Amino acid sequence: MSSLTAASNLSVRAVGLNHYYGDGSERMHVLKDICLEVRYGEFVTLAGPSGCGKSTLLTLIGGLKSVQQGSLDVLGCSLNGCSSTLLNGLRTKIGMVFQSHHLMEFLTAKQNVQVATEAVIDRSYRARELRCLELLASVGLRDRADHYPSMLSGGQKQRVAFARALACNPQLIVADEPTAALDAQTGRDVVSILRSVAKERSISIVMATHDPRVMEMADRVIAIDDGRLVSRL
Numbered sequence: 001m002s003s004l005t006a007a008s009n010l011s012v013r014a015v016g017l018n019h020y021y022g023d024g025s026e027r028m029h030v031l032k033d034i035c036l037e038v039r040y041g042e043f044v045t046l047a048g049p050s051g052c053g054k055s056t057l058l059t060l061i062g063g064l065k066s067v068q069q070g071s072l073d074v075l076g077c078s079l080n081g082c083s084s085t086l087l088n089g090l091r092t093k094i095g096m097v098f099q100s101h102h103l104m105e106f107l108t109a110k111q112n113v114q115v116a117t118e119a120v121i122d123r124s125y126r127a128r129e130l131r132c133l134e135l136l137a138s139v140g141l142r143d144r145a146d147h148y149p150s151m152l153s154g155g156q157k158q159r160v161a162f163a164r165a166l167a168c169n170p171q172l173i174v175a176d177e178p179t180a181a182l183d184a185q186t187g188r189d190v191v192s193i194l195r196s197v198a199k200e201r202s203i204s205i206v207m208a209t210h211d212p213r214v215m216e217m218a219d220r221v222i223a224i225d226d227g228r229l230v231s232r233l
């Protein structure tokens with residue numbers, strides 16, 4: 001990777017990041033001078049009112065939107081004007097989890113996780129299958145591997161989504177309100193599972209959440225208000 005920055009213990013580093021939607025008089029300043037550092041293995045939550053910019057920041061970190069202003073380095077790769085090849089390579093090292101699980105209904109839990117390993121060409125089919133079963137076991141779902149999503153509870157589906165996010169061997173998980181569709185206790189349980197798997201493997205997690213108990217599980221809570229970081233607890 002040509003844009004690799006010097007080795008560091010940071011998985012995410014944003015300096016003076018600004019983001020806008022729209023043009024001319026419609027232009028809206030959504031992220032304002034964001035400076036943020038996340039270490040490998042650190043679990044950080046983003047908190048703030050609806051519309052404050054959490055999802056926008058997460059999609060920038062996940063390489064799903066182009067950086068407009070300021071600098072953003074993710075997993076040692078500068079996202080400022082980087083090539084699509086570099087960006088595609090980076091995306092394979094980031095596990096994404098959204099509010100809805102986005103599982104494919106016609107695939108079993110194991111097959112849903114396997115889909116995310118398709119890009120891992122240096123492993124045989126059998127090796128990838130074993131890895132998927134291992135991942136499902138790590139989120140407590142080994143016995144549900146052959147179940148279709150319609151046969152799983154909401155919390156179980158979201159745990160399959162976590163296993164799928166872990167399947168690419170990510171160094172970073174970007175999660176946008178992954179517990180919003182779950183009851184409070186189930187939400188906390190699934191985050192607790194994700195947290196322990198991530199800690200074991202030194203994977204960073206950057207997660208938007210509105211749940212104060214999920215925030216309590218994090219190493220750090222970053223509050224955003226109207227596009228600005230207002231505190232770093």
Ligand SMILES: Nc1ncnc2c1ncn2[C@@H]1O[C@H](COP(=O)(O)OP(=O)(O)OP(=O)(O)O)[C@@H](O)[C@H]1O
Pocket residue numbers: 021022030048049050051052053054055056057
């Ligand atoms: N694609 C878009 N085009 C124009 N405006 C957008 C777009 N996406 C988001 N916005 C606006 O940008 C602001 C920040 O949105 P964002 O989705 O980042 O907020 P959020 O903090 O994730 O909110 P929530 O907690 O409701 O998910 C909001 O005012 C929103 O209306």
Ligand SMILES: [Mg+2]
Pocket residue numbers: 054055056176208
């Ligand atoms: Mg959002």
